[in-house]
Amino acid sequence: MTETGPLTADPGPDDPVTVDVAAVTAEFGAALHEAGVPADPGRCERFARAVAVMRPRTLRELHACGLATLVSGPEQIEVYDRLFAAAFGARWPAALPGATVPPVTGAGPPPQAAPPTPAGAPARGAVLDTRSGDGHAPEGDDRVPWRTMATAAERLSGRDFADLSVAELLLLADLMRRRVISTPPRRSRRQRPAPSGRRPDLRATLRQARRTDGEPLRIAHRAPRLRPRRLIVLCDISASMEPYARALLQLLYCASQKGPEAQAGRAGTEVFTFATRLTRITGELATARPDTVLARAGAAAPDWSGGTRIGASVKEFNDRYGAPGLARGAVVLIISDGWETGDATELGQQMARLHRLAYRIIWANPRTKSPRYQPKVSGMAAAWPYCDAVVSAHSLDAIGDLIAALAQPA
Numbered sequence: 309m310t311e312t313g314p315l316t317a318d319p320g321p322d323d324p325v326t327v328d329v330a331a332v333t334a335e336f337g338a339a340l341h342e343a344g345v346p347a348d349p350g351r352c353e354r355f356a357r358a359v360a361v362m363r364p365r366t367l368r369e370l371h372a373c374g375l376a377t378l379v380s381g382p383e384q385i386e387v388y389d390r391l392f393a394a395a396f397g398a399r400w401p402a403a404l405p406g407a408t409v410p411p412v413t414g415a416g417p418p419p420q421a422a423p424p425t426p427a428g429a430p431a432r433g434a435v436l437d438t439r440s441g442d443g444h445a446p447e448g449d450d451r452v453p454w455r456t457m458a459t460a461a462e463r464l465s466g467r468d469f470a471d472l473s474v475a476e477l478l479l480l481a482d483l484m485r486r487r488v489i490s491t492p493p494r495r496s497r498r499q500r501p502a503p504s505g506r507r508p509d510l511r512a513t514l515r516q517a518r519r520t521d522g523e524p525l526r527i528a529h530r531a532p533r534l535r536p537r538r539l540i541v542l543c544d545i546s547a548s549m550e551p552y553a554r555a556l557l558q559l560l561y562c563a564s565q566k567g568p569e570a571q572a573g574r575a576g577t578e579v580f581t582f583a584t585r586l587t588r589i590t591g592e593l594a595t596a597r598p599d600t601v602l603a604r605a606g607a608a609a610p611d612w613s614g615g616t617r618i619g620a621s622v623k624e625f626n627d628r629y630g631a632p633g634l635a636r637g638a639v640v641l642i643i644s645d646g647w648e649t650g651d652a653t654e655l656g657q658q659m660a661r662l663h664r665l666a667y668r669i670i671w672a673n674p675r676t677k678s679p680r681y682q683p684k685v686s687g688m689a690a691a692w693p694y695c696d697a698v699v700s701a702h703s704l705d706a707i708g709d710l711i712a713a714l715a716q717p718a
Contacts, residue, residue, distance in 0.1 A: 333359070336395050337378065343391060345384045351377055367396060465704035469555035469674070477555055480704055484562035487707060491639045492667070492717040493534040505529035537639050537667055539577040539714065542625060544644035545609055546583045546616040552674050553581070556643050556701060557605055561593055578634060581609040582621035588629075618648050618687050619655030626661050635665040639714055643672045643701070648687025656690035663694040670713045671695040674702035 337352035354377040364370040371392060379388050464476055465483060472480075499505075501512065512528035541560060545553045560579065581587045592604040629635065640662060648655055663669055671691065675681055677700040683692045692698070697713040700706050 332395075336374075336391070339391050339395065340378060340388065343387045345378065345387055346380060347378045370396065468677075468702050470551040470702075472551070472555070474554075477558060480555075481558065481562050483704060484559045487559065487562075487711060489539070489560070489711055490715045491537040491539050492715065494537050494637055494667075495532040496535045498533045499530040500533045502529055502531035505531035507531070537637060538634070540630075540635060540638050540640045540666075541577065541579045542622070542640065542642045542644075543579065543581045544583065544616060544618070544642075545581045546647070548616075548647055549643070549645055549674075552672075552702065553643065555704075556672065557593070559707065578629075580625060580629075581605065582618070582625075583609070584617050585610075586621045586624040586628075616644070616647050616687075617650040618644060618646070618691075619650050619652065619658055622655065622658040622662060626658055626665070630662060630665050635662060637667050640666045640669045641672065641710075641714065642669065642691075642695075644687075645673055645675050646683070646685045646688025646691065648685070648690075652686035652690040655687055656694075659691045659694040668696045668716075668718050669694060670710070671698045672701040672710055673698060674700055676700045677702045677706065 333352050333356045334349075337347040337349070337355065340347040355374055358373040358377050359370070362369065362373055364373055371389075374392060375385070375388065379385060462483070464472060464480060469477070499507070499509075501509065507530050509528040509530040512530075513524050513526075516526060516528060517524040543549075543553050543557060557579070560577065577590070578588070579590050579593055581589055587609040589605050589608045592608045595604075626635070659669070673688065676698055683689045696718070697716070699709040699713055701710040
């Protein structure tokens with residue numbers, strides 16, 4: 309196989325050698341095609357996808373992937389086994405009990421040939437990790453010569469949001485869609501049929517009694533319906549929080565699939581941004597697409613990357629939205645590092661007021677990722693006593709703590 313990048317001449321036993329799965333499967337399919345097996349480019353693509361999905365750990369599993377995607381008849385199995393042994397190591401016939409594959413001589417590259425390095429996207433690469441000290445695979449080792457590498461998005465999930473570019477942040481959109489943001493349920497005024505309910509349902513009881521000549525043989529019951537609590541997000545978009553604001557707003561959009569208003573149930577999610585003023589951007593996010601959600605949020609908030617007046621912004625929210633009913637019984641998520649340029653005393657008073665209205669208050673502060681963090685900043689120190697949970701949410705791997713805090717009941 310042709311090398312597509314530089315390789316060390318004598319790699320050590322612990323040095324991974326990267327292999328491009330697309331190139332390997334294409335050359336393996338070409339060898340099968342020359343030997344009479346109709347392995348067209350479509351079947352080679354299915355083979356590469358099967359390897360990426362199944363992530364085979366042994367040669368037996370890799371052999372099964374190719375057998376299911378490249379071979380179309382029993383008469384082709386012998387040729388497939390012979391070329392598979394040539395491409396992935398002559399130890400394969402001995403590793404599969406009952407295999408009747410003749411020794412490979414001169415067909416394909418020898419087992420000790422150095423595999424190529426990646427030429428395409430890293431997401432389609434693989435890592436060779438079965439070599440012994442001399443660079444060759446040990447005898448009798450049935451482990452697959454490669455394992456699928458983590459995708460580019462998976463490798464970015466552990467990095468701090470502040471270190472990601474806008475393009476890298478968009479790569480995390482698919483992983484963010486797999487996250488489910490939920491809030492604790494609350495009892496609604498509407499009722500639902502429930503065999504174990506405490507309140508009798510007279511209408512349902514009479515309807516059932518019509519089937520038994522008017523005799524109510526069974527009493528129907530009902531119970532209150534459960535609905536998710538409303539989620540309210542107050543996101544700091546000052547200069548110090550700008551990269552984290554972009555990432556968490558994208559998370560809220562992707563996790564709700566159709567925008568913040570598509571949260572499970574009818575309660576929905578309300579999103580506000582603040583720096584020097586409070587801006588409601590729920591409507592902008594609900595009608596945006598993944599590639600335009602951040603641009604619309606920035607256009608809707610004129611103070612993006614400005615200063616920070618947390619206390620005045622929380623007061624405006626309480627006066628205009630929270631106290632009139634939006635925050636009553638809701639879960640409030642505040643995303644900020646706590647740098648207050650205004651009066652910290654006002655922030656403490658407004659947080660106490662919000663704490664009396666809301667069900668829970670979660671504060672996401674990326675500075676708390678450090679184990680030595682202490683709330684010594686005036687704004688964070690004033691708000692800390694009224695927070696039910698404080699999480700960092702500084703990377704996609706740390707989002708789990710935020711999601712768990714949002715779903716935790718009081």
